Amino acid sequence: MKQVIQNFKTGELYVDEVPAPALTKGMVLIENKFSLISAGTERSTVKVAKANLLGKARQRPDLVAQVIQNVRKEGLKATLEKVRTKLDTLKALGYSTCGRVIASMDTNHFFKPGDRVACAGQDYASHAEVICVPQNLVVKIPDTVPYEEASFTTLGAIAMQGLRQADPKLGETVCVIGLGLLGQITCQLLKANGCKVLGIDISESLVQLARNLGADDAVQRSDANLMAMANQFTNGYGFDSVIITAATSSNDPIELSAEITRKKGKVVAVGAIKLDVPRDPHFYRKELDLRLSCSYGPGRYDTEYEEKGIDYPYAYVRWTEQRNMEAFLQLVAQGGINIKPLITHTFDITEAETAYDIVTGKRQEPHIGILLHYPDNDSKFIHTKIIQHNGAAQQQIEAGFIGAGSFAQSYLIPNVKNFGGGLKVVVTSKGITAQNVAQKFSFDSASSNSKDVIDNKEINTVFIATPHNSHAPYVIEALKAGKNVFVEKPLAMHEEELENVKACYMQQGGRLMVGFNRRFSPVASALKQNFKGINEPLVMNYRVNAGFIPKDHWTQDEQTGGGRIIGEVCHFIDLMQYFTEALPQTVFAQCIHSANSVNKNDDNIVINIQFTDGSVGSIVYVATGDKALPKERLEVYGGGKIGIINDFRGGEWYSNNKMVKLKMEGKGHTQEVHAFLNAIKEGHPSPISFESMYATTKATLKILDSLHTGLPQQI
Known part of the structure; x- marks a missing residue:
């Protein structure tokens, strides 16, 4: 199928043939008819990708901080490889589309093949011939609404959520700052709500468009009479609310909104603006209410809602992302919103590069709503x-x-x-x-x-x-x-x-x-050789400063990831097996009991393991520590000797009252894969026995049993 792609490393944007997505549970497979290019949002996305490495760093300081932290944990070489992998990726563009259902695995059995639907979601509702979208981000299109207009549904839901934050009442005066696509829709929604609306923008053409589409008045930001007009428009009281739909790095919209809002009025930030909020004179003295609007509405960024399809109860959360989308389409069907004048360009998917030249300004041409069209193409379904x-x-x-x-x-x-x-x-x-x-x-x-x-x-x-x-x-x-x-x-x-x-x-x-890689690390291999010939049980202490992972991360989900004991603690049990050459026999585990809802108690756990050769091991696994401490430290004692692994960036060997430093880096990923492939080429068994891998996995399951029962568990 054809899809619009941008290479995040080079910034190159093009249309290419890619395999169609796979349909999975809770998803709806859709053949796109039209998709909307959201000029403001996508211009910013494309701009970041086209920037050089320094430019990317300036625009994403949060990622720079992650890179610095990773250098401390894994070293410069490993971090550079990760960064190269992240940068050298293809990015999907688009988040507002419409089309026809091909097949559905939604859990409500609501969508059927042939249904006309509108879709939302970055990385889901992409500019592609075929898309696969979570069920809560799909809505049916009323029969009277054409596909072209339905492609605006996501933008409509964003505008609708901005209104819900402003909570405008019939007859109130509202100002909309920023009259791009989002601002134009917002003005129309306010008029449908019975409000008196003034629009402000830097562009004369957008000001005129707002007037044509029903705003009571509109004015350019540079107009010297702007403040007098706002004063006259509100009879000297100021606006009941101001909705900012502009996208700018300037602080002007937030400053202007405070100046023209009445005392105890509301300022709602919908667009991506600078939020350097000046306390005096207006926000403080007027006791203004500043609100931020989160995209399409309740459910946004909630994996339970967006990815797992778990809806909020209608009686308690009246307006969700999906319900905002449905309400917008109903308004379009009833004629309360006029979409047609907002469509300035329609391009075939094969001409998407031209469309983006207009969006980025490479091709100077007045525009507001740019659509991509997807003609019939049987080859689009190839996987x-x-x-x-x-x-x-x-x-x-x-x-x-x-x-x-x-x-x-x-x-x-x-x-x-x-x-x-x-x-x-x-x-x-x-x-x-x-x-x-x-x-x-x-x-x-x-x-x-x-x-x-x-x-x-x-x-x-x-x-x-x-x-x-x-x-x-x-x-x-x-x-x-x-x-x-x-x-x-x-x-x-x-x-x-x-x-x-x-x-x-x-x-x-x-x-x-x-993939139990740690046993293949250079430092583990070296220490194992040093312990060779010690025919007595070992005592092992493994401290893991694992770091915090939020509860909504997929690895923490019981159905998808299984949690960190199953997903990560298995590594440490395997490495202990490697040193003992024995199987885990008994486990006993205890975790913290915290009332802090942010913490996951069993992410902070002490595990004691006894092995079949009489060795014992203790794993202290902590998610509430400080990142500055290296992640892993293993101490192995036996036969009058001590071996220490320091985060797989080195180690220490104590024997005969002497200490030897081991300077060896790496967690064994390369050696692990090569050992497996060598076994295949040479006809040898797997480098780790099935008995060992089975016992490691069984041990993690028994750790969970021990937590539930409070008792030691036999493996």
């Missing part, structure tokens, strides 16, 4: 794209990837490639991501269908790097297909899943590896 490369020699190992997020792109795919493995097919749920990864690493093809990897006879090795809840099912499918399988941790999220994997492995055989 696989062949990537053209110069012919390369075939390798013995031919790999397919199911899932290719930042981790896979940083630590798995490059190491398969530098080993000499062939990269056949990469699969992700979003076609643009698969396309990006395929081009970046020279895969033969990109797809959004996992069957293109599982059923491909040329692929002998499958890498699985998807969300945790899909690991076990994909492992079973791949083993049954006779593939070598590398799966990122965890192996399974529930005991039933784990037993199903075990049954499949026992029946099918094959080579299976879980």
Whole structure:
């Protein structure tokens, strides 16, 4: 299918063929008819991508802070690789579209094939021939509303939420500062609400358009009579409310709004403006009420609502994102909003570059509402794209990837490639991501269908790097297909899943590896050699300053990520197994009990483990610590010797009353992948036994049982 793409590293914007997205639970698959280019928002997005590295840093200081923190934790080299991976990505543009439902897996069974729908959401309602959108960001279009006008629905919902924050009453005077697309819609909504409306903008053409579309009056910001007009418009009282829909780095809109608002009036910021709020003379002396409007309405940035489809109760949250979208379309259907005059350009999807030249000012042309049209095209539904490369020699190992997020792109795919493995097919749920990864690493093809990897006879090795809840099912499918399988941790999220994997492995055989990389790190390997020959139990103390992850992150979700014990603590249990060469036998865990709703109690836990050889280990896993302390420290005691790993950036060895510093960096990602691929090439078993990987996974599940029961658990 065709999609508008921007390379975030180079800033290049173009239309390309990418695989169609895959339909999953809670989503609606839609064939786009029209999409709206939101000039203000998308101009800013494109501008950031086109900036050089210094320009990007200036515009995103929050990301610069993350980079600096990562350098402290992982070192400069590892951080540079992460930054390069992040920058070298393809970005989807657009967030307001409409079209026809192809298929739906919404949990309410509300949407049917053929339904006319409008859609919202960055990275969902993209400028693409086919999109897959969460159910709560899709609404049906009334029969009398044409597709062209329905494509404005997301902008309409944003304007509507701004009004709800202003809460204007019948007959009140309201000023709208900024008469772009959002401002024009806002003026019309206010008129439909029975308000007296004045518009302000720097552009004379937009001022005139507002007058033509029903505003009581409009004026240029540079007009010397602006203050006198505002005074006369409100009979000297000032505006009951001012809604700012402008987008500017200037502080002028917030200062002007305070000056023209009546005492105890409201100022609502909808657009992206500078918010340097001057206390005197107006905000303080008038006791003004400053409100911010959050995009389309309640539900925005709430993963439970947007991604999982959990709606808010109608009686308690009357206006959600979806209900704002529905209300806007009803107003359009009733003639309360006139959209047609706002459409200045319509381009075919193949002409999108020209459309963006207008948006960015490269092509000087008056504009306000620019639409992209998607003509009928049967090839748009193809889920696989062949990537053209110069012919390369075939390798013995031919790999397919199911899932290719930042981790896979940083630590798995490059190491398969530098080993000499062939990269056949990469699969992700979003076609643009698969396309990006395929081009970046020279895969033969990109797809959004996992069957293109599982059923491909040329692929002998499958890498699985998807969300945790899909690991076990994909492992079973791949083993049954006779593939070598590398799966990122965890192996399974529930005991039933784990037993199903075990049954499949026992029946099918094959080579299976879980991504427990720390045992392959240079410092761990060196210490293991030093402990060789010590025939007595070890005492191990593992401190993990894990850092805070909010409860709404996907890894914390019980259904998708399983939480941090299943998703990360498995690493530390595996490394202890590596040193003891024994299996975990008993676990006992206790976590904090905090009334602070921000904290997740079992992210702060102490775990005691006894191993079959008599060794014992303690894991102190903390999410409430300070970031300045390095993340991991492992101390291993035994045979009169001590080995210490300091965050996998070095270590210490104590023996015969002497200490030796070990200067070795890396968490073993390269060595792990190469060990697995070497085992395949040389016909050896997996570098980690299935018994060990099974026991590690079982131990994490038993840790959860111990927390629930308050008792030690046998593995």
